[in-house]
Amino acid sequence: MFEMKCFQGEDFSQGNLIPYGKSELSPAAAILNYGQGLFEGLKAYRREDGHIVLFRPEQNSMRMKMGAERMCMPSPSVEQFIDAVKQTVLANKRWVPPPGKGSLYIRPLLMGSGSILGVAPAPEYTFLVYTSPVGNYYKGTGTPINLIVEDKLHRATPGGAGGVKTIANYSPALQALTQAKSKGFSDVLFLDAKTGQNIEEVSACNIFILKDKIISTPATLGTILPGVTRKSIIDIALDFGFQVEERVIPVEELMDADEVFCTGTAVVVNPVGSVTYQGIRVEYKTGVEAVSQKLCAMLTGIQTGRIKDKMGWTVEID
Numbered sequence: 001m002f003e004m005k006c007f008q009g010e011d012f013s014q015g016n017l018i019p020y021g022k023s024e025l026s027p028a029a030a031i032l033n034y035g036q037g038l039f040e041g042l043k044a045y046r047r048e049d050g051h052i053v054l055f056r057p058e059q060n061s062m063r064m065k066m067g068a069e070r071m072c073m074p075s076p077s078v079e080q081f082i083d084a085v086k087q088t089v090l091a092n093k094r095w096v097p098p099p100g101k102g103s104l105y106i107r108p109l110l111m112g113s114g115s116i117l118g119v120a121p122a123p124e125y126t127f128l129v130y131t132s133p134v135g136n137y138y139k140g141t142g143t144p145i146n147l148i149v150e151d152k153l154h155r156a157t158p159g160g161a162g163g164v165k166t167i168a169n170y171s172p173a174l175q176a177l178t179q180a181k182s183k184g185f186s187d188v189l190f191l192d193a194k195t196g197q198n199i200e201e202v203s204a205c206n207i208f209i210l211k212d213k214i215i216s217t218p219a220t221l222g223t224i225l226p227g228v229t230r231k232s233i234i235d236i237a238l239d240f241g242f243q244v245e246e247r248v249i250p251v252e253e254l255m256d257a258d259e260v261f262c263t264g265t266a267v268v269v270n271p272v273g274s275v276t277y278q279g280i281r282v283e284y285k286t287g288v289e290a291v292s293q294k295l296c297a298m299l300t301g302i303q304t305g306r307i308k309d310k311m312g313w314t315v316e317i318d
Contacts, residue, residue, distance in 0.1 A: 001017070001018060001019075001020045001021075001088060001128060001129060001130040001131075002015055002016070002017055002018075002084045002085075002087055002088045002127075002128065002129040002130075003015055003016065003017075003018050003126065003127070003128055004016075004076065004080070004084065004126070004127040005113070005124065005125065005126050005127070006074055006124070006125055007114075007123060007124050007125075008074070008114070008121055008122065008123050008124065008125070009074075010074065011074060011077075012074065012075075012076045012077070012080055012125075012127060015080070015084060015127065017087055017088070017091050020130060023113075023126070023128070025113060026114075026115040028115035028116060028117055029111075029112065029113050029114065029115060029116075029122070030111075030112030030113075030114060030115075030116050030121070030122035031111040031112050031113060031122075031167070033116075034112070034116075034119060035166070035167055035168040036071055036072070036073065036111065036112035036121065036122055037071075037109065037110065037111040037112060037166065037167040037168075038064055038067045038068060038071060038073070038075075038109075038110045038111075038164065038165055038166050038167065039107060039108065039109045039110070039165060039167060040060040040061075040063065040064050040106075040107070040108040040109075040165060041060075041105065041106070041107060041265045041266065042054065042055065042056075042057055042060045042085070042105075042106050042108075042228070042265055043055060043103040043104060043105055043106060043134075043265060043303075044089045044096055044103060044104040044106060044131075044317070045096075045099075045103050045104075045303050045304050045305075046096045046097065046098060046099055046103075046304075047099060047304055047305035048099050048304070048305055048306065049305065051305075051316055051318060052089060052090075052093060052096055052104075052316070052317055052318045053303070053305065053314040053315060053316050053317065054082075054085065054086070054089070054106075054314065054315040054317060055228075055302075055303050055313060055314055055315075056228055056232065056313050056314075056315075057081070057082045057085055057315060058078055058082065059228045059231065060081070060108070060228060061076070061077075061078040061081035061082060062078065063164075063165060063226065063228070064076075064081065064108065064110060064165070065078070066164060067161075067164030067165050067166060068110060070161055070163075070164045070166075071161070071164070071166055072121040073110060073112060073121065073122075073125055074125055075110060075127075076110075076127050081108065082315070084108070084127070084129045085106055085108065085129055086317045087129075088106065088129040088130065088131055089104060089106065089131065089317055090317060090318060092104065092131045093318065095131065095132075095133045096133070097133050097135075099304055100304070101135075102133055102134055102135040102136075103133070103134060104131050104132070104133055104134075105131060105132050105133070105134040105265075105266070106129065106130075106131050107129070107130055107131070107132070108127070108128070108129045109127070109128045109129070109130075110125065110126075110127050110128075111125065111126055111128075111167075112124075112125055113125060113126040134266075142270065142271065142293065142296065143270075144270075144271045144272060144273025144274075144284075144286040145186035145187060145262070145270055145271070145272055145273060146184070146185050146186050146272075146273055146274045146275075146276070147180075147185060147186065147187055147188065147189045147202065147260075147272055147274070147275045147276070148180045148183065148185040148188055148189070148275070148276045148277075149188075149189045149191065149199075149251060149254075149275060149276065149277040149278075150176045150180070150188045150189065150190050150191065151191055151196060151277075151278065153172075153173075153175060153176045153190075154190060154191070154192075154193040155169065155172065155173050155190040155200065155201060155203070155223075156169065156190075156193065156200070156201075156223040156224070157193040157194075157223065158193065158194055158222060158223060159222070160222075160223065162200075162222065162223035162224060162225070163220060163221075163222045163223060163224060163225060163226065164225070165225060169225075170203075170204070173188070173190070173203045173204075176188045176190070176203070177203045185276070187202050187203055187204075187205075187262075188202065188203055189201070189202050189207060189254075189275065190202075190203075191251060192223065193223070197250055197251060198218070198248050198249055198250055198251065199218055199249050199250075199251055199254050200218055200223060200224050201218070201224055201225065202262050204264060204266060204267075205227070205229075205262040205263060205264030205266070205267045205270075206218075206224070206225070206227045206229070206230040206262065206263050206264060207260065207261075207262050207263075207272075208230075208233070208260070208261050208262075208263065208292075209249065209253065209254055209257035209259070209260050210257060210258050210259035210260070210261075210291055210292075211253070211256065211257050211258050212258070213242065213243070214242070214243045214244075214245060215237050215242050215243070215244045215245070215291070216244070216245040216246075216247060216249055216253070217230065217234070217244075217245075217246055217249075218246070218247075218248065218249050219246040219247050219248065220246070227263060227264055227265075228265065229263040229264050229265055229268065229269070229299070230263050230264075232299060232311075232313065233263050233269060233295055233299065234246070235311065236295055236298050236299060237295060240294070240295070240298075242291075251277060254275060254277075255275065255277060255280070255282050257284060258284065258285055259271070259272075259284050259285050259286075259290055259291055259292060260272035260275060260284050261290075261291075261292035261295075268296060268299065268300065269292055269293075269295055269296035269299060270292075270296075271284075271286040271290055271292045271293070272284055272286075273286055302314065
């Protein structure tokens with residue numbers, strides 16, 4: 001894994017690869033006491049020709065910098081971030097699965113590792129990058145998932161940190177997610193905290209709806225994470241000739257949609273088979289003719305080299 005440190009008020013400098021293992025932290029570390037931490041998620045893919053590529057790593061780097069500013073943390077430069085990711089992947093390249101068998105998930109982590117008893121930014125920061133081979137996030141390739149709309153608990157609030165990838169955004173979703181899975185659902189969809197009427201995010205991915213050839217997704221207005229896969233699917237859909245809208249989406253429009261699908265680094269593009277809201281279940285079109293499948297085929301084709309990357313999104317690293 002890769003490790004790099006700096007003190008508050010300074011810039012990150014030279015980092016280095018170290019054996020994967022436990023990190024030692026003071027019990028008073030800011031990340032443990034006050035949740036001062038951010039993480040990113042991206043993947044490395046092995047193409048048919050054997051080369052290994054990253055997908056839009058600069059987008060993850062810029063998102064981390066945006067999040068670091070919100071959390072009062074220094075962050076690596078774009079160049080440092082990408083270099084650290086490349087070094088880590090190359091050191092773990094034997095773990096990159098063969099084409100079509102999965103990918104190497106990459107987890108950059110930025111944390112306030114210094115000790116601070118009072119509520120304040122940490123005096124020292126650590127940037128780590130580690131990896132793990134992964135398959136599909138949900139069971140089965142492209143298997144439609146079943147969502148339940150959570151109308152009591154909320155993931156993020158206006159003025160909060162829902163729009164950045166802070167570690168503190170995820171554990172508040174666990175209660176709703178655990179309850180949903182205990183009832184047989186795949187995941188949970190959250191509504192906005194202000195009105196409780198508009199859809200926002202699934203626990204760890206963005207959501208899209210399709211109605212009458214118009215693709216819509218909730219606008220990123222501070223409570224929704226601006227996903228890299230989300231951004232890429234919007235560009236692909238526009239290139240396909242679809243009208244794409246980023247806007248406020250009432251839950252009633254979700255229930256009236258023709259198709260629904262989720263996007264994210266982990267889930268890629270996953271169709272939604274059904275949504276249940278206040279006891280009412282609605283099913284959606286899925287299968288090989290679904291728009292989500294066509295978008296997914298284009299995205300994964302670019303990522304794995306089966307389709308020419310006209311967008312300039314992939315970065316070859318070996």
